[in-house]
Amino acid sequence: MSKAATLEVGNLRTHFLTKAGAVRAVDDVSFSVRKGEVLGLVGESGSGKSVTGFSIVGLVDPPGRIVSGSIRFNGEELVGASEDRLRQLRGNRIAMIFQDPMMTLNPVLRIDTQMMETLFAHSDIGKQEAWQRSRDALGQVGIPSPEERLRSYPHQLSGGMRQRVAIAIAFLNRPDLIIADEPTTALDVTIQSQIIHEAQQLCRNSGTAMVWITHDLAVVSGLADRICVMYAGRLVEAGSSSGVIDKPRHPYTAGLIGSVPSHNRRGEPLNQIPGMTPSLINLPPGCAFRARCDRGDAACVEEPAEEKLSGGRVVRCFHPLAGGSGA
Amino acid sequence: MAAIEERLSAVEQSGKGAETPFRRFMSDFLDSRVATAALVTLAAIVLLAVLAPLYVPQNPYDLAQVDVLDARLPPGSKSYQGYTFWLGTDGAGRDLFSAILYGLRISLSVGVMSGFIALVIGSAVGLVAAYAGGRTENFIMRVVDIQLSFPAILIALMLLAVFGKGVDKIMIALVTVQWAYYARTVRGSALVEGGKEYVEAARCLGLSHARILFRHILPNCMAPLIVVGTVQTAHAIALEATLSFLGVGLPQTEPSLGLLISNGFEYMLSGRYWISFFPGVALLITIVSINLVGDQLRDVLNPRLQR
Numbered sequence: 054m055s056k057a058a059t060l061e062v063g064n065l066r067t068h069f070l071t072k073a074g075a076v077r078a079v080d081d082v083s084f085s086v087r088k089g090e091v092l093g094l095v096g097e098s099g100s101g102k103s104v105t106g107f108s109i110v111g112l113v114d115p116p117g118r119i120v121s122g123s124i125r126f127n128g129e130e131l132v133g134a135s136e137d138r139l140r141q142l143r144g145n146r147i148a149m150i151f152q153d154p155m156m157t158l159n160p161v162l163r164i165d166t167q168m169m170e171t172l173f174a175h176s177d178i179g180k181q182e183a184w185q186r187s188r189d190a191l192g193q194v195g196i197p198s199p200e201e202r203l204r205s206y207p208h209q210l211s212g213g214m215r216q217r218v219a220i221a222i223a224f225l226n227r228p229d230l231i232i233a234d235e236p237t238t239a240l241d242v243t244i245q246s247q248i249i250h251e252a253q254q255l256c257r258n259s260g261t262a263m264v265w266i267t268h269d270l271a272v273v274s275g276l277a278d279r280i281c282v283m284y285a286g287r288l289v290e291a292g293s294s295s296g297v298i299d300k301p302r303h304p305y306t307a308g309l310i311g312s313v314p315s316h317n318r319r320g321e322p323l324n325q326i327p328g329m330t331p332s333l334i335n336l337p338p339g340c341a342f343r344a345r346c347d348r349g350d351a352a353c354v355e356e357p358a359e360e361k362l363s364g365g366r367v368v369r370c371f372h373p374l375a376g377g378s379g380a
Numbered sequence: 381m382a383a384i385e386e387r388l389s390a391v392e393q394s395g396k397g398a399e400t401p402f403r404r405f406m407s408d409f410l411d412s413r414v415a416t417a418a419l420v421t422l423a424a425i426v427l428l429a430v431l432a433p434l435y436v437p438q439n440p441y442d443l444a445q446v447d448v449l450d451a452r453l454p455p456g457s458k459s460y461q462g463y464t465f466w467l468g469t470d471g472a473g474r475d476l477f478s479a480i481l482y483g484l485r486i487s488l489s490v491g492v493m494s495g496f497i498a499l500v501i502g503s504a505v506g507l508v509a510a511y512a513g514g515r516t517e518n519f520i521m522r523v524v525d526i527q528l529s530f531p532a533i534l535i536a537l538m539l540l541a542v543f544g545k546g547v548d549k550i551m552i553a554l555v556t557v558q559w560a561y562y563a564r565t566v567r568g569s570a571l572v573e574g575g576k577e578y579v580e581a582a583r584c585l586g587l588s589h590a591r592i593l594f595r596h597i598l599p600n601c602m603a604p605l606i607v608v609g610t611v612q613t614a615h616a617i618a619l620e621a622t623l624s625f626l627g628v629g630l631p632q633t634e635p636s637l638g639l640l641i642s643n644g645f646e647y648m649l650s651g652r653y654w655i656s657f658f659p660g661v662a663l664l665i666t667i668v669s670i671n672l673v674g675d676q677l678r679d680v681l682n683p684r685l686q687r
Contacts, residue, residue, distance in 0.1 A: 110584055144585030156577035161599040170595070171585045222585070 058085040058125075059229050059262035060109065065122035065132075067101075067108045074335045078104040078117065080286040083359070086230070086262040086279075091253065093277030093294065094266045095309070099330055101286040102266045106232045109264070110147055111139040127229060145175040148223035152235040154215035158207040164191075164218055165203040171225050190221040194251050213244035220248070224255055231256070231263045237272060249276050270313055274298045279365070282306045285331055285341035288359070292366035302366070302373040304346045340370070348372040408680045415676030418669040425666055429488055432481035437463045440479040441634055448473045452647065455654050468654040470643055476654065479640055480662050486636040487663070490547060491617035494554035498616075499609050501555065502562025503601070507593050509563070510570035521567065524560040532557040532619060540628040550629050554616050565608045569601040603681035610674030614667045621663055637663045 067079040079101040086092045096102045107113050109124055111131060124131040126147065131139065143149075151157045159167060168187035172178060178186075184203070191199035194217040207215055216236060223231050233252065237245040253276055256263050267273050273280055274294060281291040282303065290303040301307040311324035328345035340346070343353035352371045359369050410416050437459075438445050450473035453465050459475075467476040509520040527535075536553040543549040573579065574597055582592045623629035624638030625645075635643065637659045644655025 112580070112583055140586045140588075142586070143583070144587070149581070149584040151577055151581055153577060157581040159578045159582070159596050159600070161602075162595070170587065170591065174585060174587050174591070219581075 057128075058087050059090075059127060060264070061085040061123075061125040062105070062109070063123045063125070065105065065108060065124060066120040067104050067113055067117060068120045069117040071116055071334070076333045077286050077336060078333060079108060081122075082283070082286075082288045083122075084281050084288065084291060086264060088229075088262055089256060089260040090279065091256060091263045091265055091277045093273030093280040094264055094283065095268065095270060095273055095280055096283035097268055097330060099285075099333065100283040101333075102283050103234050105283070106149070106234050106264065106266050109230075109232060110143055110149060111136075112143075141175070144171055144228075145226045146228050147230045147232065148226070148228040150216075150219050150223050150231065150233040150236045153239045154212050154219050154236075155239070157219050158215055160207055162206075163203070164205055164207070164210075168203070168218075168222055168225060171222055175226050186225065187221075190225050191218065193224070193255065194218075194221045195247070196221070213240055213248065216240060216244075216248055217251070220252060220255070224259070224261070227259060228261060231261055232266070233263060234266045235268070236265075238267070238269070245272070252276075270298070270309060282309070285336060286333060287341060287369065288367070289342065289370065290366075290368045292362075292368075293364065296364065296366060300374075302362075302368040303370045304348050304372070304374065305342050307374055308345075348374075405680060409676055412676050412679075415672055418672035418676070421665065422669040422673055425484065425662075425669070426488065429481055429484040432478070432485060436475070436478035436481055438475040438478045440474040440482050443633075446473050450475075452652055452655070454652070467658045468652075470640065470655045471647065472643075474635075476640075476658055479635060480637070480659050483635055483637040483640050483659060484662060484666065486547070486630065486634065487617050487620055487638070487666070490551060490554070490620050490636070491613050494551045494558065495609060495613040495616050497551070498555045498558035498612070499562050499605065502559035503566040503598070503605060505559065506563035506566030506568075507570050507598060507601075510567045510574055511589070511593055511597070517567075520563070524563050527557075527560040528564070532615075533622060536619060536623055537626070537628060540623060545629065545631050547630060547634075550620055550623060553623070554619060557619070558612055558616060561608060561612055562605070565604050566598075566601050569604050570597050573597045573600045607674060607678040607681060610670060610677055614670040614674065617663070617670070618667055 062085065063083050065079055065082045066077070069076040069078055082101070082105060084092065094102045094105065104113065104117065108119055109126075109131070111134070113119065119132050122132065126142070131142075158164075165184065165187055168190065169180070169183040172183040172186060188199045188203060191202055196202050196214060196217050202210065202214070202218075207218075210218065216239075220236070236252070237248050240248060249272060252263070252265075255261065265273060265277060277294045279292065280294050280297040282289050282297065282305065284305050290297060290301065290306045292302075297306060298310060301310055305326070308324065308326040312326065314323055326345055331341055331344070338354070338356055340349070340353040340357050343349035346353070350372070355371075357369050357371050359367050360373075361367055409419075433439070440446065447460065450459055450465070450469050451471055453469045455466060455468040455476075457465055457468070459465060465475050465477070467480065469475055470479060505520055509517040535557050539553040539556060540549060543552065579592060579596060582596050587596075620629060620636060621638030621641070624636050625642040627642065630636050630639055632639065640659035641656045641663070644652070644657070644659070647655050
């Protein structure tokens, strides 16, 4: 933690104030990402991981809004920052990669137009230079004959190619932070691993910090340095990637890992977590997971606090699983 | 195997033929024979009208060339200066063939220009409404609703009664009654496009509002806009003809098609059909061919109707 953090999120609460009541999509979430580090933000649908991502870039649409907490980017507070300042940062210092590459490129604009306008929006460079940088960026993400691809329209590219273009656009302005919102979910598995590999390489080489939002533990275990597990808008467990995967402390994390099929347990039925994700509207106080948890008891009606363990491990549970050696 | 390879290469060939979006669009458009005929007719009409001063026997607006002694001659009669009035002459002695082509120039230019101005204003307003949302959108769209709840002819009549006659005034009237159609169309598709992820992505790239609106959203709204634009241009031409027919449109000295029809109207019952008939036919052909082209555009540009 001593190394300067690129992104520090502290007690972030983003709520959606609907007529039916407040939806606490993100409730008291804290984490930090250092330079060149990849943080995996894991959770099931509706656990608030995407909203966390959008909160960081300041693009939570009404009725949602950041109720409290702080988001510090390179030491600068982003909660309450002006729209102009946020726009200067977006696409420049903070970039985003989205889930569906079929949808994130404008269908009527050529690739070169879309890449170059990203450069023009943030720096005062000539056409020639912008074109060269776009071409180099496409080359870096492993697109063959980038000159030709620059002249294509999105519909002429495959899904994997388009996601590579999206990643190239994200890295164009050499940002300090990239938020990747399930970027490989819409791709097939072979392309997925290539994309992950390339994103990882780019981060390592450029020192870019990355928040990789996903529901897929398998993806994140090989990619992330640290993992944060979210459940019903709350951070339930955080720690180093190997620590969380090998020795989960929170029952929910353990349940998630147990429900991934693996070679060791061939032929055995898969474990599954009973019940459903609770509705986030007017969530009762206390641990949101208690109804589905086999370790829950009367104590869980209270809200468990975040317990900081050794090695940067955080767990929010009254009855954590035995961690063995800790981190 | 050979057959498959042949077909593959054929597919490749046809793929190459339809490479650019424009070429694919054109081949789709020309699929329909009726639409092709309409497009050719329309192109011919526009060309004839634009080039009219180069070949018509008489400038019908130049009073020195018009002789009142030639008034109401039937089609085919000889002028007293030697040339033939193929379509006859009107009550003022104008050669109808020349007058129709000159009238077409006015009708087409008024229709196209007012349509274009209305398109620009309407789509800007519609885009802003869709993008701004909230109260701004509500306000703009209620104004549009009010505008559209009045019959176009009523608004145009009132405006012209206030302003008086003239090409500029009729254009103002036509723009006033038309912008709302464009605003509504653009707002509808901009709302759909604005919800798509590429707009979110563009916002994440830190692009300015103007850039997102005009470079990202607007081009994606073009298809319905082109269709509405064609249909509304035909409407504008018809409306201009109606207003001129009613005598509030263009001045007598520079008759458009509507005014020519209205001039001949009083002679209809006395058997001098040609003064109204031929301008009417010209107007009909023009509007029908624009509408046919518009229909085909709608079919080609609407992905849901594609076979």
